Amino acid sequence: MFEDVKKIIVETLGCTEDNVTLDANLFDDLGADSLDAVELSLSIEESTGISIDQDAMVNIKTVADIMNYLEEHK
């Protein structure tokens, strides 16, 4: 799952693969802005079938936050 999400993050944000660690902050470390976050949630939904609603998206800051959300909503 992490590898899939990593691939989506790299594709959506255009960042380097090595920088996508669990601790990485999407905004501060990987250069995302609020619209990137929406794109990310849509791509993740398309790939995993798990929808991340807007309220939840507000609390997602790091790659680990995404993984935890997906784990909880499997």
Place this chain on the structure above:
Amino acid sequence: MTGIKILSTGSCVPSRVMTNDDLAQIVETSDEWIQKRTGMSERHYVGEGEDMTYLSEMAAREAIERSGIDKSDIGVIIVSTVSGEYYSPSTACLLQSRLGLVHDLVALDVSAGCSGFIFGLETIRALMLARNAKAGLIVGAEVLSKKLDMTDRTTCVLFGDGAAAAVVALDERPYFSEIGVDGDEEMINIKVSDGHIHMDGQGTYKFAVKTVPEVIEKVVEKAGLTYDDIDHYVLHQANLRIIESIAKKVNQPMEKFVVNIEKYGNTSAASVGLALDEAYKTNRIKEGDRTLLCAFGAGRTWGTVII
């Protein structure tokens, strides 16, 4: 004759230019922030002596002149807008008089937010068929600068004023459209009580990049075409990032997408018409080309037409 063709277009944008830097003097924002998130550099606001009816009239005059038709052939006037000077009469009625058109016509305004131009085309076609009208006048026009909450930096930088018009006629080619509504009052609205545009930016972005590729797929399929068969994509100019995302999802090069958002911002019901007018005038769209128009916005509404 159940299709519709655009005989000519016209446009009018007000004289006052508002740059990103100008806005940065009013609210906490910056040229870089606005450009990165929206692709907008400037927009136009009405100045002294200009209002929505005036912009509509000027755009319509140009379209009628360029069409070469006898203006007494116009049997339907549709003005798509959410920002006319009056609740009543409609701007379409005012145009009948200002343009000196015949009395035997239907004139009405259409309120469909940013999908206004497409809803207008759907409406004018239906009315022209019903009334066997030789020609029709459609105008998309907004003065959104009067609807802005200049303390809300997330929305006030996005919108501008402008008008676009088209003279249309019924056509032998079949008509393909995909129009829809998913009734919503929160995503984007202008409340009568405060008169300001309110918008959930992220929600709107999500709605657009999810819904638009789906409706484009439907209309292209309906027409028995593929994405490659479409020569030009003229989308509502809400945000460059939305257009880029949609282009990626339908796997078409950005070169096929008409973009002029950097100059006008989001002009709601006028935006598709303004982009179309520019593409015709610069000869980017040529006779016989296949063009897909698509818009989305408050309501929630969406609409796409192949012309």
